[in-house]
Amino acid sequence: MNDVYSHNICECADKPLKEFISTLDREIAHHRVEGQSVKCGFGLQGICCRLCSNGPCRITPEGQHGICGANADTIVARNFLRAVAAGSGCYIHVVENTALNLRNTGLNKGTIKGKNALNSLCKKFGIDASSMDDHEKCVKVADMVLADLYAPEYEKMKLVEKIAYKPRYEKWKELGILPGGAKGEVFNGIVKSSTNLNSDPVNMYLHCLKLGISTGLYGLTLTNLLNDVMLGEPEIVQAAVGLHVIDPDYINVMITGHQHSMIAYLQDKMIDPDVVKKAQDAGAKGFKLVGCTCVGQDLQLRGVHYKEVFAGHAGNNFTSEAVLSTGAIDGVLSEFNCTLPGIEPICDDLGIVQICLDDVAKKANAEYMPFYDNDEKELSDKIIDKFINSYKARRPNVKINIPNHGNKETITGVSEGSLGKLLGGNLQPLLDLILKGMIKGVAGIVGCSNMTALGHDVFTVELTKELIARDILVLSAGCSTGGIENCGLMTPAAANFAGPNLKAVCEQLGIPPALNFGPCLSIGRLELVVVELAELAGVDLPQLPVVLSAPQWLEEQALADGCFGLALGLPLHLGLPPFVTGSNVAVDVFTNQMKELTGGQLIIDMEVKSSADKLEAIILEKRSLLGI
Numbered sequence: 001m002n003d004v005y006s007h008n009i010c011e012c013a014d015k016p017l018k019e020f021i022s023t024l025d026r027e028i029a030h031h032r033v034e035g036q037s038v039k040c041g042f043g044l045q046g047i048c049c050r051l052c053s054n055g056p057c058r059i060t061p062e063g064q065h066g067i068c069g070a071n072a073d074t075i076v077a078r079n080f081l082r083a084v085a086a087g088s089g090c091y092i093h094v095v096e097n098t099a100l101n102l103r104n105t106g107l108n109k110g111t112i113k114g115k116n117a118l119n120s121l122c123k124k125f126g127i128d129a130s131s132m133d134d135h136e137k138c139v140k141v142a143d144m145v146l147a148d149l150y151a152p153e154y155e156k157m158k159l160v161e162k163i164a165y166k167p168r169y170e171k172w173k174e175l176g177i178l179p180g181g182a183k184g185e186v187f188n189g190i191v192k193s194s195t196n197l198n199s200d201p202v203n204m205y206l207h208c209l210k211l212g213i214s215t216g217l218y219g220l221t222l223t224n225l226l227n228d229v230m231l232g233e234p235e236i237v238q239a240a241v242g243l244h245v246i247d248p249d250y251i252n253v254m255i256t257g258h259q260h261s262m263i264a265y266l267q268d269k270m271i272d273p274d275v276v277k278k279a280q281d282a283g284a285k286g287f288k289l290v291g292c293t294c295v296g297q298d299l300q301l302r303g304v305h306y307k308e309v310f311a312g313h314a315g316n317n318f319t320s321e322a323v324l325s326t327g328a329i330d331g332v333l334s335e336f337n338c339t340l341p342g343i344e345p346i347c348d349d350l351g352i353v354q355i356c357l358d359d360v361a362k363k364a365n366a367e368y369m370p371f372y373d374n375d376e377k378e379l380s381d382k383i384i385d386k387f388i389n390s391y392k393a394r395r396p397n398v399k400i401n402i403p404n405h406g407n408k409e410t411i412t413g414v415s416e417g418s419l420g421k422l423l424g425g426n427l428q429p430l431l432d433l434i435l436k437g438m439i440k441g442v443a444g445i446v447g448c449s450n451m452t453a454l455g456h457d458v459f460t461v462e463l464t465k466e467l468i469a470r471d472i473l474v475l476s477a478g479c480s481t482g483g484i485e486n487c488g489l490m491t492p493a494a495a496n497f498a499g500p501n502l503k504a505v506c507e508q509l510g511i512p513p514a515l516n517f518g519p520c521l522s523i524g525r526l527e528l529v530v531v532e533l534a535e536l537a538g539v540d541l542p543q544l545p546v547v548l549s550a551p552q553w554l555e556e557q558a559l560a561d562g563c564f565g566l567a568l569g570l571p572l573h574l575g576l577p578p579f580v581t582g583s584n585v586a587v588d589v590f591t592n593q594m595k596e597l598t599g600g601q602l603i604i605d606m607e608v609k610s611s612a613d614k615l616e617a618i619i620l621e622k623r624s625l626l627g628i
Helices: 015-021 041-045 072-107 115-125 134-150 159-163 166-175 182-192 201-231 260-269 273-281 293-301 317-325 343-350 376-397 416-422 428-436 458-469 479-486 492-497 500-509 520-537 556-567 584-597 608-626
Strands: 237-241 251-256 287-292 310-315 331-334 353-356 407-412 441-446 472-477 514-516 546-550 571-574 601-604
Touching: 015 317, 072 134, 072 182, 072 201, 072 260, 072 556, 072 584, 115 134, 115 159, 115 201, 134 159, 134 182, 134 201, 159 166, 159 201, 166 201, 182 201, 201 260, 201 520, 201 556, 201 584, 237 310, 251 293, 251 317, 251 376, 260 293, 260 376, 273 287, 273 376, 287 293, 287 317, 293 310, 293 479, 293 520, 310 317, 310 479, 317 343, 317 479, 331 376, 343 353, 353 376, 407 479, 407 492, 407 514, 416 520, 428 520, 441 458, 441 479, 441 520, 441 608, 458 472, 458 479, 458 492, 458 608, 472 479, 472 500, 472 520, 472 608, 479 514, 492 500, 520 556, 546 556, 546 608, 556 571, 556 601, 571 608, 584 601, 601 608
Parallel strands: 251 287, 251 331, 287 310, 331 353, 441 472, 441 546, 472 514, 546 571, 571 601
Antiparallel strands: 237 407
């Protein structure tokens, strides 16, 4: 073993994972953290501008304006708006492709696994579907979503009023932040933040809120609901998680990305008898999909529908290099982000074939097989053959090492619908528990994993422990979930980590104190939970004892998610500050003025206990104002 990789591994909440990484003879992200520990102070504050050839300019006490005259407030706002627009664009790309897939399902008379979900969408959209069959309903629903995405920026999206919580819709209308066509808003955000155009920071931050609304309602919430139609609605089950889900007797394919509907036909095809026979002829028992990143968590969310082909969820984005290093993965199938560049040399070294379905996520060494340029059956056959050939070529030459990592008791499949069913039909029992004080409040622990907020999943896991110990129920969606579940906090036994009241609730219902809503897209499902609680209580969202935290946010998509949370009027904690601290206006807008604008509030705290103290204090204050 090369000793250089046995030392200087970043801290990791998941100790068995860290132990496995310490045995690797190759460099992965966990080793590279130390070499990138010195950060650019100007970049951290957002006060570096490289929009034109006069720059890059940076703001200092001695030089408080760039060459063009832009000050820190303008530079920070432009940088932030560009990041939010990029993050929003990523999510809008996902919902656009999902709507196109739903439309094609209707036109091609494809499989519909969630007919109740389809009828619910028709009702929500105000579609008179009495004379339509289910495939016609799919086309109609998809067309309405696509029409809103493709509308120009100056035309307000029509579905916002139909799917948004009415008090929030009225607040957004009052503030003038109802979004126009989602793609147009992204385009306009990029234009607005270009050289020598907008220099009004508040105007740009309001545009970020518009992007947050379209991101949340369409890119998050509607993506889930459209997927429910095609892929089946989530059901609560107990499942295995961690690297031990990988079975070397199968041809194993690690899936990465966010666009589950792109692999729907393939995942069904992999369990066809003729395909299983081809795998057996190659020496394997069949095919297994190994979950990694958000598409794996989405498959996990709907695991009840895919028991034969889905091995289980191995881990989040910064676990993917370790997953490949087991030697038991024969192919990588990617279609969107969270597919780390660091996997490429590992795939090359171990002979693992990489296939990408969407050119926005094309990896340097992957074969691009465009999803929309191929017949689904023909494409699936080609992909299956490539994975079989990879298995046959590489397995005789690799050493397989799968650690004892993870658990078999994680509760998965939690959604706004399945949680309501568990509670007897709706969320009134959850609200009652909150009103009685058995559950003090609800915290959404959401978003990414990163390596710098105390280490891999450290802030996420430790904050979850702190909150549940205070009788605060945690709902998680995103790569945060991958860390929490692998550390055992989503098993029924985790009730022992909860405060006495929450523990009693968990034991009575047979649930953990941290509930697994799956991928980052399911932040939209958390919004549906919070809206139902608000409707039942007869209040607006900011009045609820509900808080959000993205303790280890990573990328531009997380900033767009955060803008959605602030537009909803919810307090939002971040374990690392966004790159805005160099602007007094930005700090004031997000931490103070936002309370008056939307009811939301940004809290930056890089310590676990003090973060929990602040979030608990907000919950207690909101309980007091509600008289409970």
